[in-house]
Amino acid sequence: MSGMGELPLGLAEAARLIAAKQLSPVELAECALTRAEARNPELHAFIRLTPDLALSQARAAEARQMSGALKGPLDGIPIGHKDIFETAGIPTTGHSRILADHVPAKDAAVVRAWAEAGAVTIGKTATHEFAWGGPSFDLPWPPARNPWDTTRFTGGSSTGAGAAVAAGLVLGATGSDTGGSIRGPAGLCGLAGIKPTYGLCSRSGVLPLAHSLDTTGPIAWTVEDCALLLQAMAGHDPEDPSSADRPVPDLISGLGGGVRGLRIGLIRHFHESDLVASPAVRAGVDHMAAVLRAEGAILSEVTLPPLLDFHAAGWLILMSEAHAVHEPWLRTRFHDYGEILRERLALATLVSAADYLQAQRQRRRLCQQVAAAMEGVDLLLTAAQPTEALPIDRVSKFASLESPGLTIPFNLTGQPALAVCTGFGEGGLPVGAQLIGRPFEDATVLRAGHAFERATAWRARRAA
Template identity: 75%
Template sequence: MKDRLAKAEALNPEIHAFIRFTPDVAMAQAKGAEARQMAGTLKGPLDGIPIAHKDIYETAGIPTTGHSRVLEHHVPKADSAAVRAWADAGAVMLGKLATHEFAFGGPSFDLPWPPARNPWDTARFTAGSSSGTGAAVAAGVILGGTGSDTGGSIRGPSALCGIAGIKPTYGLCSRMGVLPLSHTLDTVGPMAWTVEDCALLLQALAGHDPADPSSANRPKPDLLSGLNGGVKGLRIGVIRHFHEQDWPVSAGVAAGIADVARVLQAQGATVTEVTLPSLQDFNAAGWLILAADAFAVHEPWLRTKYRDYGEFLRERLALASTISAADYVQAQRRRRELNDAVAKVMEGCDLLLTAAQPSEAPLITVPGKWTSFEVANFTIPFNLTGQPALTVCAGYGEGGLPVGAQLIGRPFEDATVLRAGHAYEQATTWRARRPVMAG
């Protein structure tokens, strides 16, 4: 584990994935895992593997800042449910990972820590907000890490960084102890190099938590026993108009989506085209709800610590303050209509397929403070519906940069989504390629 920490520390000046390292915690947990291995009492497949947590996951005795000056000195007294779950499984925490400020404002250059950079090209963006997790996994310094997904913050960085990441079904995993952004959309989940690793990490996170009001009171799912079951007989609906008409994607992304459809069809899946309401309709409702919820969370601090926020988040929240109650109610009404439309389509499909990001990673200086509202988002529709959605690496496009595709399943059919993503990975060679890092 010393070598792993040394590699992470050596690469961090390039990619800024970590806000802080936790070497004492890591070495203590690693020694415990080593002792269990020697005694033949390993806890399971996560025992001893290196992970890290997005810095909105509270960690007892270790600062949890949300990548913000507002909470720069905040030291929680207890671990979040997710941190506790992975520690109980024996995972070794190397540190806390960069995020967009409070999972909404970034990439910002006026905060106490710089934004994470993409290991495939450090002049490029990682997407957000789980930016540090995407960078650290792609660079190979951790096997997996926590992300959070309110409008696509697991799936976006996974696409641009060339890794796997799943937004589980809303309510499948406890959000207890995670700094909130939107109480009606927030979802926690894992990011890792492979879908199989995501499944292992999610298995430890999933389950009912009475301490979280949003937690679904359902039996703990089995996400692993059917992982190698293949896709024969599955019905996959390609939402072609999302990425061809509503917001045309780059040639590389289009080729990646087509490759996923072709590979899964060759393995026995049925692939058809489906139609949903326009991507812009989902974006209008989704961003209005997200922004209003975010303002409700931050309104008390905005009154007393307005200038402590970075410019991007400060002005996004100021805009959100102008949303009326009527606007919010109408957006929630439209959300129900959109959800009904998706549910109707899912009656004839086991999975949906579309883009996860519109292009390969742009330069980190390109996204502006309003880019999130201006560029169509392929991921937020499935935050509105609460469905499980997985990003897989679907090849490499312009400049050798990774491209991602998104697979979406029915609520609480996370295992099916993981099974299809794993089948695609097993049938392709994309996982054999890593970014070349100087460290």
């Protein structure tokens, strides 16, 4: 297992092997570290590796394995943390010169949760600067590259998480999602990634981008892996004011229950007319609809407000709140930001207080309209990204504002949204779709995504 071998295909498989004492957590960590050291000069998935921590955690997991005291499916599993998640004694930079020397005193709540479940931290993964500015080439660390084609973008902002999981360097990673930063890399790197319901997972100890939109969640190879990771990070945290004070949902026991009788509303206008996705992306959504129908789901079409309405409200809110977060550094350290983020933040200063409140008023109406549209369905379905991954040097500075995004609507509404791989496009790169549920019905979203993956063979194909 050690050396430049392959990791198991997914987290769930690795967990089964560890539980059966057929896989050593120490050898698994050594394999992950060796792979990461070998591939990182090309992929830039990690800002830093944490071998001492990883091997210490892996040895502890192995001792539990040998004594029959494993904590659960995450025990001994190699993972990465996006470098906006604070880690005690390990620099947490936000991929920015501004925080290059920032060493937190304690772990973010979800970092602590995964560690307590036995996960093994291989390193801190690359991100767009402060989860918004990238892909940038003028920062202390280069941007992550897509393992399917290293000339391509990973999607952002959880760039390193997408690259590290897709390349098989770790079996799961934390991401954050404010406008699509989990679902973007999941979609473009051929992975599963869930933006949980707003408030389900703590953001305490995570560098903020926009407080009323920010969520934390997992990226992994399969939906089942995401469910296992999300189960370990969900739950109330009194240190996060947005955290929902409600029981932790059971995301695992019903995962294999299938979709028979589930009602799924296809938001065709999002990806076919409001924004015209590529033929492969559209075919992928239709493929997913057909598979789920064959599995017993009841498909219909639903109409939501135009994507541009979500786009306008979402970006005005995101920019205003990001400006508030960064205002002190903007005044004192403006040219320490990378070019992309400093110009995006400069643009954000042009949004007025009235603009922000108009956007929040529109947000309330959009939430009401989506809730009404979901009265007749259990889930929504649309594309995750409009195209395959673009060349990394052709992502424009203000790309997010140039056309409406497919992911930000569900940051506005706070609903759980899962990106899954639906196949490959004309360029041979992955394409994906999103399943969206009602607030706090994350388990239903995961169940449908798992049913799709189980009925298709896309999870057998890996990046070289």
